[in-house]
Amino acid sequence: MVVPETMTAARLHEVGGELKLEKLPTPRPGDLDVLVRVKACGIVPNLGNILANWPTWFPHMPQPPLPAIFGLDPAGEIDAVGRQVHALKPGDRVYVNPGRSCGACRHCRRGDAISCKHYAFQGYFGFSDDAMLTFAQYPSGGLSEYMVAPASAVVSIPDNMSYEQAARLGYLGTNYSALKKANAGPGDTILVNGISGTLGIGAAVFGPAMGVKKILGTGRDRQLLEEVKSLAPSRIEVFSIDDGSITDFVMEHTNGEGADAFIDCLGPGAKHETFLQGLASLRRGGIAVNIGAVMGAVAIDVHWLMDHCQRLHGSLWFTTEEGQEMADLVAAGAANLSMFKTQGYPLAQVNQAISGIAERHGGFSNFVIYP
Structure with a gap:
């Protein structure tokens, strides 16, 4: 494939500013890159x-130096591979795991790459000042026509x-990794x-594919909850937190024993x-996994744990191996992603898209x- 000398990308020049479309040199892959x-x-x-x-x-979790190309979850087609890349080739359809x-x-x-002190999300942010070295190697995210990534970060789709x-x-994988940590x-x-x-x-998509018998899902919007239940009506039960105690709901559906695992997906503002x-x-011996980032000092009875x-895990993102497992489950027909309603925008409308994303139909x- 002929790779053009330049590409169009959306770059952020100042915090709080708009992304600007610019013509930049097309990056070239290193020996182990695509x-x-x-x-x-x-x-x-x-x-x-x-x-x-x-x-x-x-401030302790730095972003790539500005001006920077952001973009967390890119998918596309390989156009070129480095000299030491042998298992991938131009034309392959891929998702790029941004974890570096x-x-x-x-x-x-x-x-255990996620435990590396240099760990960062390409095109997003890092988890310590050591991530700046990672950004120097892989500075650009997916809001551009081309991007370079390690071959080891590629999921074949x-x-x-x-x-x-x-x-x-990316967000499906965060839940999939939590399900695995919970031994679901x-x-x-x-x-x-x-x-x-x-x-x-993501739990409603991949839980049934992993053989989970019953998924008890909570939320606030009853209509959305019923739509989630419709994805697997015989295996998903839903409950609005406006209707009472989550604990009572779970005990009712587990004959008083409790759930084998609990995955919390609520965001920083949740109670x-x-x-x-x-x-x-x-239940006794159960596993809890937090992926939603509930904030503040939570009063947990450690003696009870x-x-x-019982175990409580904090889980961040997912591995490329787990990404490939998800793709393989879709390939086998065990997981179906057709419920997602895509709203797509050209790169020229990226700022409008970002400002309008608050108006969404849940997950x-x-x-x-x-x-």
Whole structure:
């Protein structure tokens, strides 16, 4: 394939400013990299806050140096590969996991890249000042016609997964990784707080594909909850938190034993009470996983956790291996992503898209940019 010398990209020049379309040199892949022609890049509900407020809210978690090309969830087609890339080729359809690490520390060498002190999201933010070295190597995200990424970060996507659906794998993968940490599988009953949201809906998609017997989903909007239930009516039960206690709801559906696992997908503004009701819904030996980032000091009875052999995990993002597993489940027909309603915008309308993303139909809305 002939790669053009220049490309169009949307760059942020100042915090709180608009993204500007610019012509830039097309990046070239290193020996272990791939060059991806981006076909769709997912944009998520908090992107506006990331661009406008992140340095003030979380100064210890740096963004790439400005001007920068953002864009967290790119999917597209490989246009070129580095000299030492042999298992991928031009024309391959892929999703790019944005998680980057140093690749050489003891965590990376044992397959735990997310624990690397250099870990960062390409085109988004890092988790410590050490991430600046990572941004120097991979500075640009998916809001551009082309991007370079390590071959090891690539998920091969099947023909029955559109680029728009693949651009949702980031938030789906966050829930999928939580399900795996919870050892979710056949015979299990899983409680999911916020199941109708952008994060939570992943449990309704992949929980049944993993053999989970029953998914108990909570939220506030009753109409959205019923739409989630319709994805697997015999295996999903839903409950509005406006109707009473989550714990009572779970005990009713588990003969008083409690859920095998609890995945909390509620965001920073959620009430601690809702999270604590989820913890109180666990059976003896149950596992809780937080992926929604409930904020503040939550009053947890650690003695109770110990006596009941319960575990509480904080889970961030997902591995490329887990990304490939999701793609393979879709390829096999075990998971279906057709419920997502895509709202797509050309790159020239990226600022309008970001400002309008608040108007969405819960987790069913899928916003993408077409570079």
